Amino acid sequence: xGEAQAPLQRSISVALEDALLQGELTLPEGAxxxxxxxxxxxxxxxxxxxxxxARYFNDLGLATLLxxxxxEDEQDVDEVTREFRFDIPLLANRLVGVVDWLQQEEQLQExxxxxxxxxxxxxxxxxxxxxxxxxxxxxxxxxxRTDLAGEALGKVRxxxxxxxxxxxxxxLALNRGSARRLVGIQRLEVVAGATHLFEEPxxxxxxxxxxxxxxxRYLRRIx
Numbered sequence: 001x002g003e004a005q006a007p008l009q010r011s012i013s014v015a016l017e018d019a020l021l022q023g024e025l026t027l028p029e030g031a032x033x034x035x036x037x038x039x040x041x042x043x044x045x046x047x048x049x050x051x052x053x054a055r056y057f058n059d060l061g062l063a064t065l066l067x068x069x070x071x072e073d074e075q076d077v078d079e080v081t082r083e084f085r086f087d088i089p090l091l092a093n094r095l096v097g098v099v100d101w102l103q104q105e106e107q108l109q110e111x112x113x114x115x116x117x118x119x120x121x122x123x124x125x126x127x128x129x130x131x132x133x134x135x136x137x138x139x140x141x142x143x144x145r146t147d148l149a150g151e152a153l154g155k156v157r158x159x160x161x162x163x164x165x166x167x168x169x170x171x172l173a174l175n176r177g178s179a180r181r182l183v184g185i186q187r188l189e190v191v192a193g194a195t196h197l198f199e200e201p202x203x204x205x206x207x208x209x210x211x212x213x214x215x216x217r218y219l220r221r222i223x
Contacts, residue, residue, distance in 0.1 A: 008025075009027075011025075012024070016097040018094075021068060025065050031063040033216075034063035035065070038069065045066035052208070053204070053208045056209075062215055099136070115138075115139045116142070119143060120148060122143075122149075123146060123149040129157070129160070137218050140211040142163050144171075144175070162186070163191060
């Protein structure tokens, strides 16, 4: 029996009307689903934490796309002013544009799409799921500011998992409110002893495990 083929890995550029976005794609052989990351404030596709979670998904056979929703110039400005990280409509529109791009890519268009959003990226992911109901098969939020999705919460049809640290009191309260507004399949998972960034030993792995289970359950290749 031969060894499993190493996943295809390549850098990609997605040209949208208002920006050229850079990402890192990993495509395991036989993948049925792809997880698109919408990271939060101050993070990037090079974040060791994002990459650790992505590798965990890859080991499960899921494709991943780690993508920066801001250009390099915008990120430089945001580091000083923080003006872009809370521009949820901008982030959501960029995410919608990437989803539309994925559906046109010959190598990727048949993969079921899941969204993994953190912090403000989770709000953008939920708005994207509301706007692209037929395209998004599942959503996972990690420590997300899901409340910033506003009225879009009631339009999300994709099964949605909200993961929050048990010690992240404010965000936990906000996610409990968001969970009440979601109308489809949803679950709120509280990771005991974890703070907002899940920096405590073993906590980020728990996030990856629970998110991975959710995506494996709901991401299936489109017939």
